[in-house]
Amino acid sequence: MVAIMTGMRTDSPTTRQPVRQLLAASVGNAVEWYDWYAYTFLATYIADQVFPESADDSLVPLLSTFAVFAVGFFMRPVGGLLMGAVADRRGRRAALTVTILLMGGSSLLVGLTPTYAAAGVLAPVVLVVARLLQGLSVGGEFAASTTFLVESAGPGRRGLFSSFQYVSTTAGQLVASGIATVLVDTLSEDRMNGWGWRVPFVLGAVLSLVGFWIRQGAQETRSAEQRRAPRPGLFEALRRHPRESLLIGGITAGGTLAYYTWTSYLPTYAELNTGLDKSDALLAGTLSLAFFGLLQPLGGMLSDRFGRRPLLLFFGVGFALLTVPLLHSLRDSFAVLLLVQCAGMILLTGFTSISAAVNAEIFPPRVRAAGIGFPYSLTVALFGGTAPYVGTLFKDLGHSGLFPWYVAVVCLLSSLVYLRLPETAHKELER
Known part of the structure; x- marks a missing residue:
């Protein structure tokens, strides 16, 4: 009854589909890190539009330092604790769903961040909030996907399944780098500053929905005993x-x-x-x-x-x-x-x-x-x-x-x- 109410599959570890489990963790993880690294690769364009040197407000340089250098890494331990607790209380699949939705939402927020010229100090505030959510998501993603990957593995395959954590991380980084490079090489400087830098983040939000759909078909890895505890x-x-x-x-x-x-x-x-x-x-x-x-x-x-x-x-x-x-x-x-x-x-x-x-x-x-x-x-x-x-x-x-x-x-x-x-x-x- 509990399984029906929560929509959770209760298959035993031996009946799980390993390829689907790997795909659910890896695709989502790749999307998470694609969004994270897209910000890194395009930080200079974002800074020009959101933290302009000509800004008169004294909060702008402070927010610039906070957003670019501190927020993401500061929130990762918090995300690891909170999303890890969700995974232990509600299930690994539930935590994976939350983290990818958080990353998709924060990616879209970055893509829609207003410029300083249009919104003043609200622009860097919006970006800081987006980076807070990104850091929370990335920290939680490792906790949830690590546990999910290893618990999905059959006997003698935990190391192999574990390795896909960094296969997918690297894939996300390479895709982000490739898209950023194509945009910089094909668009003029004015177009990159105007709208080009936003494209990878809107795309990241769309990819997050794909990852969300794939993860919905994943099977929970906590045992029935753990769910009752x-x-x-x-x-x-x-x-x-x-x-x-x-x-x-x-x-x-x-x-x-x-x-x-x-x-x-x-x-x-x-x-x-x-x-x-x-x-x-x-x-x-x-x-x-x-x-x-x-x-x-x-x-x-x-x-x-x-x-x-x-x-x-x-x-x-x-x-x-x-x-x-x-x-x-x-x-x-x-x-x-x-x-x-x-x-x-x-x-x-x-x-x-x-x-x-x-x-x-x-x-x-x-x-x-x-x-x-x-x-x-x-x-x-x-x-x-x-x-x-x-x-x-x-x-x-x-x-x-x-x-x-x-x-x-x-x-x-x-x-x-x-x-x-x-x-x-x-x-x-x-x-």
């Missing part, structure tokens, strides 16, 4: 599982710092420190991202066979030993940058391809989504989100050579956590 409190995971929460932070710190350094900041780092042409740096970044996406399922399958810990140590020790020589080897050369990026992507796959599985295997099902969502998103905000700023700060202080050491040390510290991590690849997932 009393609903967990908002902070129950932190209160009852403090060690596991800290463990998520230790596992994630090195991985998220390396990820944002290699996938987002490295082209800028090469420009700042070697004088490499911006277009060459961006092309190298795009090619290495495509290579990175293709590697993820291989990493997941290897972890299912040989265990999670060997891959995590491959990543952590590899970055601890090779970050400094790799970054110091950069020259004013497209080929060198591409090789450095691809080498890092191979190492990074040891973390990204299985992080969803590792996280899900740490917490019991009752608080799994919220238990993952908050500490993971908080660690990403502290280490991953700050990577470009720390690197730029070292450059401004005249010590750019210290940034590779910073990355190496954090990865070494995470490696110490991996050494003591129990092997969970071949154990049955608690449901």
Whole structure:
């Protein structure tokens, strides 16, 4: 009766359709990250229209700083906690539905944001609200989709299913980059400033509806026993599982710092420190991202066979030993940058391809989504989100050579956590 009233399918894990489950998580996740990265790629156009330098209102530069640099990452831990709680209380599918609708709504809001010339200070306020919703959605998406992916996997396939977290993230990033590039190359500067920058966000809202439709056909992964159990409190995971929460932070710190350094900041780092042409740096970044996406399922399958810990140590020790020589080897050369990026992507796959599985295997099902969502998103905000700023700060202080050491040390510290991590690849997932 409960299942009929909620519209929830109650099929056992063995009867689920794995392709449909993968598609439901992956398509939605790709749309989420498409919207997130579209803002990043088009931030300069948005700033010109919403935060003009000629604005007289003193709130405008403050809101500009807040919106561009802080809001999204600030809200991600909140989203991880709140949407994780929805996933643990109402079901994984319910949380996935909420996150994609939030992202679609916030994307449309960005696309319809008035210019400062038309609405004054209301324009940056609207954009800040949209970024708040985007951050909330992205933080919640990881908590819900991580849990959903791993719980959807059959025996011996959790690593493989886990890898699609970053396959879809990378796909969303590449599509956003491609659409932004096509618009910039085909439209005049006046058209880009007038309406061109809005197109990807309106498209993102439409894609969110497609993802919503696909997710409506997904099957709930919580067991019948979990659905009958009393609903967990908002902070129950932190209160009852403090060690596991800290463990998520230790596992994630090195991985998220390396990820944002290699996938987002490295082209800028090469420009700042070697004088490499911006277009060459961006092309190298795009090619290495495509290579990175293709590697993820291989990493997941290897972890299912040989265990999670060997891959995590491959990543952590590899970055601890090779970050400094790799970054110091950069020259004013497209080929060198591409090789450095691809080498890092191979190492990074040891973390990204299985992080969803590792996280899900740490917490019991009752608080799994919220238990993952908050500490993971908080660690990403502290280490991953700050990577470009720390690197730029070292450059401004005249010590750019210290940034590779910073990355190496954090990865070494995470490696110490991996050494003591129990092997969970071949154990049955608690449901």
